[in-house]
Amino acid sequence: MSKPPEQTIDEILTLAAAQFKVARETLAADDDFFKKLGIDSLQALSLLTRLENHFGVELPDYELQGVSDFRTLAARIQARL
């Protein structure tokens, strides 16, 4: 049974905060993760790798083209859980 979407978002925010060393409470589901984390696209791929490892899914990077907020990212992952 898949996780509730809100739990997936929460786990993504926690992992992103830890990886890029920002306070968890400063991140919200609708944030643009490029802007909020100050990351480039290679660093975003690194976050994708961490999320794939954590959730045990494979998410082709082309499915994330144009995705820049945590909520949509979570939905893409949720679809593969």
Next chain:
Amino acid sequence: MTAAASFAGQTLSWEIRDGVVELALHRAPCNEIGSRTLEELERFAAALPDLEDRAHALILYSQQAAGFCAGADLRELYARASAMQKDAARLGVRDFLERIHAVLNRMDMSSMTTIAAVHGVCFGGGLELALVCDVIIADKMARFCFPELRLGLIPGFGGIPRLKRDMGNAVVRDLLLTGRSLNATKAQAAGWVSQVVGEGEALRVARGTAAQIGKFDRATSAAAKAFIKPIPSEELRREMDLFCELFQRPAVEVGLKKFVESADAQPYLP
């Protein structure tokens, strides 16, 4: 110790530790392979006969946090190609490819057992460099990709023939034609990564693997390697020809321009 036994260059360094050559890549931001790296790789290839007399294994790794290697230095390629007439640019690319193929073929056929310890980004020419090695050990945060088709090109440093040497054509087509990136677990399942290890552990595990390899008769290891890992010379030559043919197309200039003009600090190919 002679000059060949150790070297500290601008883009890479090597030394011998416990009978193992450790070749460290350290060009910021992520070991992009340009003319300087090529010159230092050629220096390494020239030193290989001496190193092979002194060591039984080679570990290739990166000291850059971003990863193993992001591939060819596209900014340098674009700057050089833009400053030349088309024919001169094509000849320049051909010369670069001939030289890097000579280096990578020499590393591929080294009598030492070669291990790539990979973390983070391992894209394009970086993946082609890793595929030269006999064993690839990947940190679980490693990510692999052949993004060249996004530029209107194919991999040019021998990646396709070397990947085909090790696995089915279907896997190669998927990687090549989609340009997508795969994580270490998927790369292990596909077959080109032999061990997936914890974050930050690839070099340590590679050293342990090299120590294990050192327990066996050196000549037998070299003979086994030559038997099981032939150089796909004909395909490597055809790959180079196709790359040069594609390089002349206008789509490549457009793709390179888009890449170098990206506002992204480290653009993943558009």
